[in-house]
Amino acid sequence: xxxxxxxxxxxxxxxxxxxxxxxxxxxxxxxxxxxxxxxxxxxxxxxxxxxxxxxxxxxxxxxxxxxxxxxxxxxxxxxxxxxxxxxxxxxxxxxxxxxxxxxxxxxxxxxxxxxxxxxxxxxxxxxxxxxxxxxxxxxxxxxxxxxxxxxxxxxxxxxxxxxxxxxxxxxxxxxxxxxx
Amino acid sequence: xxxxxxxxxxxxxxxxxxxxxxxxxxxxxxxxxxxxxxxxxxxxxxxxxxxxxxxxxxxxxxxxxxxxxxxxxxxxxxxxxxxxxxxxxxxxxxxxxxxxxxxxxxxxxxxxxxxxxxxxxxxxxxxxxxxxxxxxxxxxxxxxxxxxxxxxxxxxxxxxxxxxxxxxxxxxxxxxxxxxxxxxxxxxxxxxxxxxxxxxxxxxxxxxxxxxxxxxxxxxxxxxxxxxxxxxxxxxxxxx
Numbered sequence: 001x002x003x004x005x006x007x008x009x010x011x012x013x014x015x016x017x018x019x020x021x022x023x024x025x026x027x028x029x030x031x032x033x034x035x036x037x038x039x040x041x042x043x044x045x046x047x048x049x050x051x052x053x054x055x056x057x058x059x060x061x062x063x064x065x066x067x068x069x070x071x072x073x074x075x076x077x078x079x080x081x082x083x084x085x086x087x088x089x090x091x092x093x094x095x096x097x098x099x100x101x102x103x104x105x106x107x108x109x110x111x112x113x114x115x116x117x118x119x120x121x122x123x124x125x126x127x128x129x130x131x132x133x134x135x136x137x138x139x140x141x142x143x144x145x146x147x148x149x150x151x152x153x154x155x156x157x158x159x160x161x162x163x164x165x166x167x168x169x170x171x172x173x174x175x176x177x178x179x180x
Numbered sequence: 181x182x183x184x185x186x187x188x189x190x191x192x193x194x195x196x197x198x199x200x201x202x203x204x205x206x207x208x209x210x211x212x213x214x215x216x217x218x219x220x221x222x223x224x225x226x227x228x229x230x231x232x233x234x235x236x237x238x239x240x241x242x243x244x245x246x247x248x249x250x251x252x253x254x255x256x257x258x259x260x261x262x263x264x265x266x267x268x269x270x271x272x273x274x275x276x277x278x279x280x281x282x283x284x285x286x287x288x289x290x291x292x293x294x295x296x297x298x299x300x301x302x303x304x305x306x307x308x309x310x311x312x313x314x315x316x317x318x319x320x321x322x323x324x325x326x327x328x329x330x331x332x333x334x335x336x337x338x339x340x341x342x343x344x345x346x347x348x349x350x351x352x353x354x355x356x357x358x359x360x361x362x363x364x365x366x367x368x369x370x371x372x373x374x375x376x377x378x379x380x381x382x383x384x385x386x387x388x389x390x391x392x393x394x395x396x397x398x399x400x401x402x403x404x405x406x407x408x409x410x411x412x413x414x415x416x417x418x419x420x
Contacts, residue, residue, distance in 0.1 A: 088285050091306050092277070095286060100313035133313065138306060146305040150285035177300040179284025179291070 007056045007165055009034075010042035011086075012076060014062030014069040015096040015134065019151040020087035021045065021061055026154035034158075037165045053079050057164050059086040059157075060143075063093040064135045068128035077141040082164060086157070088150040088178060090137045097134045104130040147172055149180040156180075190256040199252045206234055206247040209260060216260050217269055217298055220335040221248045222385055224408035226344060231335055233269055233298070236260050244268070270302050278309040279358055280316065281330040287389040288328075290399040294387030295333060312358070319364075321371030324394055325383050327362070332390035334360050338382035345411060350376040362390075381407075 013021060021044060027034065041055060042048045051072070058080040064070055077083055088094035099107045108130065113120045137143050147160055147170075156176045163170035186201035192214055199208040204227065209216050219231040229249035236247045239257035247260070259265070276282075276295060284290050316329035336353065339362065343349040350373050354363045365373035383391040384403045392401045 085306065093311070094283060097311070097313065098281070098283060100311075101281065101315035136306070136311075139310060143306075148305055172305060173300065173303040177284075178282075178296055179287065 007038040008041045008052070008054060009038045009161070009165075010040070010051065010055045010058040010076075010080070011045065012042070012051075012058060012060050012062075012072065013044045014060065014073065014090070014137075015065035016062030016087060016089040017095075018044070018061070020059075020089075020149075020157075023151040023154050024059070024086075024157050027158050028154075030154075030158055034161055034165070051076055051079060055080045057082045057084065057161070059084045059161075060090045060137050061086050063089045063096040064131065064137060064140045065096050066128040066130050070131065070140065073137060073141055082144045083137075083141070084145040084147060084160065084164070085137045085143045086147050086160075087152055088148055090143075091146050091148045092178060093134050093136045094150060097136075100133050104132060145169060145172075147176060148178045149176040150178075152176045152180065188252050188254045188256075190252050190254070190258065192258045193260055201252065203252055204248055205236060205245075205250050205252055205256075205258055208252055209247060209258075214260055216247050217302065218248060219294060219298065219333065219387055220337065222337050222341075222405070222408065224345070224412040225337060225340045225385070228336065228340070231272065231333075233272055235265060235268060237262060237265065266302070270304055273299050273302060273304055274307045274309055276333045277307045278311045280312070280314060280332065282388070283330075286398055287331065288392045288396050288398060288401040289331075289389040289403070292399070292402040293389065314358075319370050320394065321369035322373075322376070322378070322394075323371065324378060325370070325380065326392055326394055327364075327370055328390055328392070329361060330390075331388045332362055333388055334362070335387055336362075337385040337387065338362060338391060341381045341385045341408070345408070346377060346379050346381050348375050348377050348379075351382060384408075 011021065040046055042051050058076055060083065064073055085091045089096055108122045112122045147156065149156060156172060159175060160170045160172065187198055188201045189196060189198050192209055197208060197212055206216055206221065217233045219233050221227055221234065227248040229246035232246060234247040235244040237259040238245055284296055319327040339351040339353060342351045350364050352363055353360050354367055355361055364370045365375055383393060384405055
């Protein structure tokens, strides 16, 4: 296979703990097989600053929590053929959604006012504004493949990526579950 | 003298099966290794047909019927698996996930939960409905146990085991629809509920992490249910 025919894959990290990316890295030497078939064109693991055009597969870790997440995921959706919700935060909003019952304001107050002794203030710059409610990815943009798990095992992620690279939509129902 | 048991012949998924006339479709299916998903049903407790997961198709009846609360009849033709039933069952499970805050990854019964198990078994990998994210309390006033309303699916197994087996009837339901809540002793904190014997049966029959033992962390709480059919059987022996 020539370089030009390589698939273009990306990974993105929204509101999550990076555990899904750690699990992806746990593919260890099998990552070399993935990279033989595909170029990693955007990821927290590489240094590209802007999400590129014409991406074949994007693995999304994390829920949509902030205005930045929201803008990112819309751009990513527009530039990706197959969007994969990777892990429980992307699939069901998981732990980040635990603020939803009491709201974003309470979280900011606890973090920046109640527990701070020196100049307590809620930041107005640098930190992206939080959305009123944390959402799973599919409630914001269309998602093509769902891979629950917290995190999905390396074996599950490897299976999903290899199936997608082979042009098939993976069936993960016997491989992982919510909270796995 | 007891009347002799009548034998009935019916078809389940095309299989000819004989059964006692007083059995439910669910009982007969289980005896014949035909799996029907259930949540509110638990062997040893009365059946109430509340969760609707065990709905089956019966030829000649337009409406779906709950297998746990429908008795077999001669010549009945039952279908337990179909695209229509799968769709209903998946929707029920998804609605349960959407109605409260089920965060499996940090739940005390992660890996031992009936709701989580059924989601996987029914091929659910995401919830189509928007989540409600209700603001719900945790009652940790009892010395040994706690109630997390975030995880309750209102199956009423706790209500039934407490009333029917323990004989205390500490548990009940208040409100209606999605405002329904399990309560102890006229909505008093569990720790102040005088009728509670602290036997722990409710905790063990609870299908999710709604009722759990204090001191258990994520995924540490496995429910022990073996006592229930045994207790029921022994009591039936005694009353014979």
